[in-house]
Amino acid sequence: MIIQEKTMLGFNQDEYLTSAREIIAARKQAETVADDIYQSGCSALFFASVGGSLAPMMAINEFAKELTSVPVYLEQAAELIHRGHKKLNKDA
Incomplete structure (x- = not known):
């Protein structure tokens, strides 16, 4: 063989x-x-990324949601800047 x-x-x-x-x-x-x-006292955790960086951030985002009681969000950076997010504030 x-x-x-x-x-x-x-x-x-x-x-x-x-x-x-x-x-x-x-x-x-x-x-x-x-x-x-x-x-x-962070009120929320945001991961902002673009392009090829978005895929690895998805895994990190899922781990973070499992490990903390703080709300966790994954956003495309340009979209976050353009439209904002109700939970994105000085404490996030």
Whole structure:
């Protein structure tokens, strides 16, 4: 039996692993920032993004909704600027 190795087009394993290590290394800092935001009495949390950044933000948004009682919103940046949001205020 001959087994052929398959490769994914455009996939760079070194880049992927480097990115994963950087994300893991930033966890403590992200947790500290999140705790500071929560302790400040934040009324809502907004993630604003555009284009290709929107897809990863969807996953982050879902995690945030699971982990906090603070309302969490994901918006396209231009739409948020153009039409606003009733929950977007100085405390959000």
